[in-house]
Amino acid sequence: MTLTEDGQIVVSGLTKHYGKVKAVDDLSFAVRSGRVTGFLGPNGAGKTTTLRMILNLVTPTSGTATIGGQRYSDFPHPVRQVGAILEASAAHKGRTGRNHLRIMCAAAGLPLSRADEALELVGLTPAAKRKFRGYSLGMRQRLGIASAMLGDPKALILDEPANGLDPEGIRWMRDLLRKFAGEGRTVLVSSHLLSEMELLADDIVIIANGKLVKQGPVETIVNGISQAERVRVRTPDADKLAQALAGKATVTQENGVLLVTGIGAPAVGEAALRAGVVLHELVEERPDLEQVFLELTAGKAGIR
CATH class of the missing domain: 3.40.50.300 (P-loop containing nucleotide triphosphate hydrolases)
Structure with missing residues (x-):
């Protein structure tokens, strides 16, 4: 055979x-x-x-x-x-x-x-x-x-x-x-x-x-990873943009960068335009295989 x-x-x-x-x-x-x-x-x-x-x-x-x-x-x-x-x-x-x-x-x-x-x-x-x-x-x-x-x-x-x-x-x-x-x-x-x-x-x-x-x-x-996608935003008017996004998304600041979850990059860009905010960076961050792997195997490493 x-x-x-x-x-x-x-x-x-x-x-x-x-x-x-x-x-x-x-x-x-x-x-x-x-x-x-x-x-x-x-x-x-x-x-x-x-x-x-x-x-x-x-x-x-x-x-x-x-x-x-x-x-x-x-x-x-x-x-x-x-x-x-x-x-x-x-x-x-x-x-x-x-x-x-x-x-x-x-x-x-x-x-x-x-x-x-x-x-x-x-x-x-x-x-x-x-x-x-x-x-x-x-x-x-x-x-x-x-x-x-x-x-x-x-x-x-x-x-x-x-x-x-x-x-x-x-x-x-x-x-x-x-x-x-x-x-x-x-x-x-x-x-x-x-x-x-x-x-x-x-x-x-x-x-x-x-x-x-x-x-x-x-x-x-x-x-399909549980971690939500987020949008990375760099702007000299971070506080103004955060205020414009209030109630529409969750916004946190990390080292001068806004991290936005709940809405996509197009919606963030439109909000910035309406608020008259200049954007230096607008990136939609998606989970990668490394993130998925680490999340799925967290605490499961063994020694054989």
């Missing part, structure tokens, strides 16, 4: 106990194909344990995790179906990047030419003959992604793939993963870089203390 066309990852009731510690506690979520899903949580949330259970590197206490309807260990040729990296690529220090990938190709029954194709895909062709000991952390991350892509898989599972990448490298990775998802494949990415996840991910799964906190499209979750 081969991976189904959608390659969907389904976690159902997944639980892992280490003695009295519940690293993952009855966790369920689905990762849809054709989309990038960010897997988020504070330190000790159980993210890495969950990824290891999906890849059958850790045996769950209970529950299941499937990829395209199958357990990872049941695939006859898993590298051709699922690509994964759980840490920066490890390789023999005296081996070149090309030879490292060629050995992986030989072990997986793939043509050796896939090594050069994968190096080209991740931008490491110029460093193909360099030994691993001379690779920077960013280059090792790229080599790890190349190894995950060797089998041209339908699903990618990556744990903190941006570690060690510079801004250009992070943008490259974002474009690569979005292209991969755009081909109808499945991408699950664990990361602490919330600003990057807001740019990269279509959906997010947030866990804390091993439990699901929130899941869904990024935009839906960010827009």
Whole structure:
């Protein structure tokens, strides 16, 4: 049986106990194909344990995790179906990047030419003959992604793939993963870089203390945060504008800036115009993924 066309990852009731510690506690979520899903949580949330259970590197206490309807260990040729990296690529220090990938190709029954194709895909062709000991952390991350892509898989599972990448490298990775998802494949990415996840991910799964906190499209979750939107206003006539807005909105002052809630920026601008108030700044502040994450996981960080 081969991976189904959608390659969907389904976690159902997944639980892992280490003695009295519940690293993952009855966790369920689905990762849809054709989309990038960010897997988020504070330190000790159980993210890495969950990824290891999906890849059958850790045996769950209970529950299941499937990829395209199958357990990872049941695939006859898993590298051709699922690509994964759980840490920066490890390789023999005296081996070149090309030879490292060629050995992986030989072990997986793939043509050796896939090594050069994968190096080209991740931008490491110029460093193909360099030994691993001379690779920077960013280059090792790229080599790890190349190894995950060797089998041209339908699903990618990556744990903190941006570690060690510079801004250009992070943008490259974002474009690569979005292209991969755009081909109808499945991408699950664990990361602490919330600003990057807001740019990269279509959906997010947030866990804390091993439990699901929130899941869904990024935009839906960010827009649904309880914190009200507010308008940031800078003006030399702050008191006059505050008076003009009295009864229409809630106005507070912070370091000489007016923070207005209850009405939008257009209404604030119209009130300023009627009151003859000059505006130097008028910005509608919306909650971002970082605010949502911190609100949803407040006090839930753990140590595992």
